[in-house]
Amino acid sequence: MNTIVNFMFAAIKAGTPLLFGTTGEIVTQKSGNMNLGVEGLMYMGAFGGFFIAYKTDNLFLAMISAALFGMLGALIYSFLVITLKANQNVTGLALTTFGTGFASFFGEMLIEGGSPKLSQKMTELLSEKPIPVLGEIPFIGKILFSHNILVYLAIVIALIVWAYMRFTRPGMKLKAVGENPAAADAMGINVDITKYVHTLIGGAICGMGGAYISLINGNGIWNNGCVNGQGWISVALVIFASWSSAKAIFGSLIFGAFTVFQVRANDFASEFAFLSFLSKIPNAIYVMLPFVITAGVLIVSSMRSGGSDQPASCGTNYYREER
Amino acid sequence: MKKILAIMLAALMIFSFAACGNDDGGDKTTEFKVGVIHIGNPADGSGYSYAHDQGIVAMQKNLGLTDAQIIRKNNIDDTNAAATKTAIEECIEEGCNIIFGTSWGYMETMAELAEQYPDVIFSHGTGYMSNDTNFNNYFGRIYQARYLAGIAAGLKTQTDKIGYVAAMDITNSEVTGGLNAFAMGVQAVNPDAKVYVKVTNTWFSVDLEGQAATALLDLGCDVIGQHCDTTAPQLAAEQAGVWGCGYNSDMSPDAPGAHLTAPIWNWGVYYTSATQAAMDGKWAEFGNYFGGMKEGFVDISPLSSLVAEGTAEKIEEARALIVSGEYDVFQGAYIDADGTVIDKDIVDNQGNVVIKAGEKLSDSTITGGINWYFENVIAQ
Numbered sequence: 001m002n003t004i005v006n007f008m009f010a011a012i013k014a015g016t017p018l019l020f021g022t023t024g025e026i027v028t029q030k031s032g033n034m035n036l037g038v039e040g041l042m043y044m045g046a047f048g049g050f051f052i053a054y055k056t057d058n059l060f061l062a063m064i065s066a067a068l069f070g071m072l073g074a075l076i077y078s079f080l081v082i083t084l085k086a087n088q089n090v091t092g093l094a095l096t097t098f099g100t101g102f103a104s105f106f107g108e109m110l111i112e113g114g115s116p117k118l119s120q121k122m123t124e125l126l127s128e129k130p131i132p133v134l135g136e137i138p139f140i141g142k143i144l145f146s147h148n149i150l151v152y153l154a155i156v157i158a159l160i161v162w163a164y165m166r167f168t169r170p171g172m173k174l175k176a177v178g179e180n181p182a183a184a185d186a187m188g189i190n191v192d193i194t195k196y197v198h199t200l201i202g203g204a205i206c207g208m209g210g211a212y213i214s215l216i217n218g219n220g221i222w223n224n225g226c227v228n229g230q231g232w233i234s235v236a237l238v239i240f241a242s243w244s245s246a247k248a249i250f251g252s253l254i255f256g257a258f259t260v261f262q263v264r265a266n267d268f269a270s271e272f273a274f275l276s277f278l279s280k281i282p283n284a285i286y287v288m289l290p291f292v293i294t295a296g297v298l299i300v301s302s303m304r305s306g307g308s309d310q311p312a313s314c315g316t317n318y319y320r321e322e323r
Numbered sequence: 324m325k326k327i328l329a330i331m332l333a334a335l336m337i338f339s340f341a342a343c344g345n346d347d348g349g350d351k352t353t354e355f356k357v358g359v360i361h362i363g364n365p366a367d368g369s370g371y372s373y374a375h376d377q378g379i380v381a382m383q384k385n386l387g388l389t390d391a392q393i394i395r396k397n398n399i400d401d402t403n404a405a406a407t408k409t410a411i412e413e414c415i416e417e418g419c420n421i422i423f424g425t426s427w428g429y430m431e432t433m434a435e436l437a438e439q440y441p442d443v444i445f446s447h448g449t450g451y452m453s454n455d456t457n458f459n460n461y462f463g464r465i466y467q468a469r470y471l472a473g474i475a476a477g478l479k480t481q482t483d484k485i486g487y488v489a490a491m492d493i494t495n496s497e498v499t500g501g502l503n504a505f506a507m508g509v510q511a512v513n514p515d516a517k518v519y520v521k522v523t524n525t526w527f528s529v530d531l532e533g534q535a536a537t538a539l540l541d542l543g544c545d546v547i548g549q550h551c552d553t554t555a556p557q558l559a560a561e562q563a564g565v566w567g568c569g570y571n572s573d574m575s576p577d578a579p580g581a582h583l584t585a586p587i588w589n590w591g592v593y594y595t596s597a598t599q600a601a602m603d604g605k606w607a608e609f610g611n612y613f614g615g616m617k618e619g620f621v622d623i624s625p626l627s628s629l630v631a632e633g634t635a636e637k638i639e640e641a642r643a644l645i646v647s648g649e650y651d652v653f654q655g656a657y658i659d660a661d662g663t664v665i666d667k668d669i670v671d672n673q674g675n676v677v678i679k680a681g682e683k684l685s686d687s688t689i690t691g692g693i694n695w696y697f698e699n700v701i702a703q
Contacts, residue, residue, distance in 0.1 A: 006541040010534065108366055115367065115554070115577060127562070213530075219558030221577060223529045224364065230530075263521045263535040266702070267542065283492075283524045 070207015473508020
């Protein structure tokens with residue numbers, strides 16, 4: 001039983017940065033901008049968050065800083081894509097390279113003469129503590145209510161984004177812009193501003209995901225190259241979650257589970273006799289599985305009547321004069 | 324305006340030619356240049372590339388070379404042959420006489436370039452390829468240091484469960500041999516303890532190494548050893564309030580609350596003697612290098628204050644036997660409680676005898692043929 005509980009706990013922990021990234025990318029894509037630069041945004045947020053956490057010992061400021069750094073990356077993207085109408089895919093890829101280099105460049109300055117380590121106070125703040133009462137429930141308490149504070153932040157943000165799109169007027173307008181900017185424009189919605197605002201918000205959420213990676217996964221030490229492809233997995237997860245941040249909560253859990261399964265398959269094999277075959281499966285299969293599933297989801301969603309859930313204008317720029 | 328600019332450019336050109344002229348006519352030591360290809364960034368402050376670079380710095384000091392004589396190429400991906408080739412050729416263009424490649428994946432590119440540039444010396448770490456003239460390989464008996472780290476771990480554990488984060492699986496002899504040596508050290512002082520292994524299939528991943536360590540902690544392990552490049556396993560151990568043995572460099576500054584000791588390389592020992600041989604024109608006799616504790620090439624970092632009582636004595640006892648050559652880990656024998664070497668069959672965790680009593684593994688088997696786990700290793 002402990003094997004399962006520990007596994008679920010680790011899966012949630014590993015899935016959280018993906019949830020941030022996916023939620024951010026969903027907001028961005030809903031506005032019609034296909035931002036492939038999530039990896040870069042996360043790197044910028046990872047640095048921004050860690051740097052402020054290291055210098056000020058203030059978690060709140062650190063998360064704000066991570067969001068601002070993510071926004072900075074998204075602003076570069078927005079200016080190129082929305083104002084200058086640059087190609088979305090190329091801009092996103094360039095942003096990935098830029099963000100990765102940005103974090104390494106400034107990270108290097110940080111680690112001159114030994115890796116910077118967060119203070120005791122900061123580590124304490126970010127540690128995993130059971131929530132009173134709820135955390136004491138057997139099994140469930142450990143799996144759901146004993147996490148670090150940023151895990152809950154990610155879930156709250158995902159739920160807010162979901163409710164925002166479903167129940168609020170600006171959320172509806174956002175979807176209109178993503179589906180058909182020309183029609184939205186005719187309705188009197190300012191397309192460019194809507195796109196700018198939501199791409200920036202999306203970037204901010206991705207940036208916070210980066211901070212999760214540098215603050216939590218790094219165990220308090222800055223590492224260059226810490227994001228290591230999780231931005232790309234987030235982009236894949238958007239498709240997996242069919243552009244719903246509520247579904248993304250479960251999607252990120254599944255992707256997180258596969259990540260930790262790589263190092264825990266043996267525990268299952270030894271604990272449960274009927275799973276002993278697991279130890280014979282090469283690790284590479286587990287690394288591959290999330291992507292195989294994403295490909296499967298793409299196939300299924302493209303076969304469904306009514307087509308994919310992707311916002312119709314996603315990936316193409318809006319030229320007002322060509323209406 | 325244009326004329327002024329033209330005059331300025333012309334002046335600049337004259338001065339730059341003059342600067343080139345100044346380089347000529349130096350003596351041998353100032354002409355000699357050393358190239359180093361790093362897989363990571365030595366500025367990281369710990370880990371693999373840092374350890375190598377400390378060796379380069381030591382060599383520079385020992386031989387009195389200037390900064391301009393050392394050319395570093397950092398963050399060269401060793402799975403990218405084109406990038407490797409470019410980095411090495413840049414070194415050659417900048418006038419390097421000897422080039423050290425520090426990562427496994429550079430091997431084939433270096434072998435190829437050694438043919439192409441017979442005047443440059445190529446020296447490759449961790450591999451097995453070489454030629455008779457200008458290409459050698461260097462590595463060391465790090466398993467000797469791992470055996471000593473295993474002693475520290477075996478004495479420290481209270482749950483009798485020790486974790487080990489391995490970068491590669493059983494088919495990689497370097498990793499598997501190191502793990503076995505560590506496990507043998509554990510068994511020598513604590514026959515009840517078991518060593519649990521988690522494989523990450525990567526040399527460098529903060530995430531996966533941390534997750535592997537957490538999985539081991541969940542199994543009840545209270546000392547985490549590692550053969551991978553980041554400090555993540557030690558930090559995970561520290562956060563869980565237990566202990567660990569790092570690798571490559573002393574990780575005590577990173578995880579002061581957990582770190583016992585780490586097997587470390589004194590790459591400077593090799594870099595100094597190799598560069599000296601190349602400078603003196605004695606490279607032809609130098610050959611391949613496989614140094615151990617006797618040469619001071621491998622060791623463990625100073626024991627931290629967290630080690631169990633009596634650890635230092637046990638380690639000194641084993642170290643003396645290793646340095647004197649009486650005991651070399653991969654032989655059909657063990658060190659008993661009184662510190663005498665006694666012949667015995669070495670058995671793997673499937674029950675097969677892998678080293679017969681009194682026999683020794685050859686160096687080529689140690690570097691390329693250890694594909695079994697020692698009897699107290701649990702990998703399922």
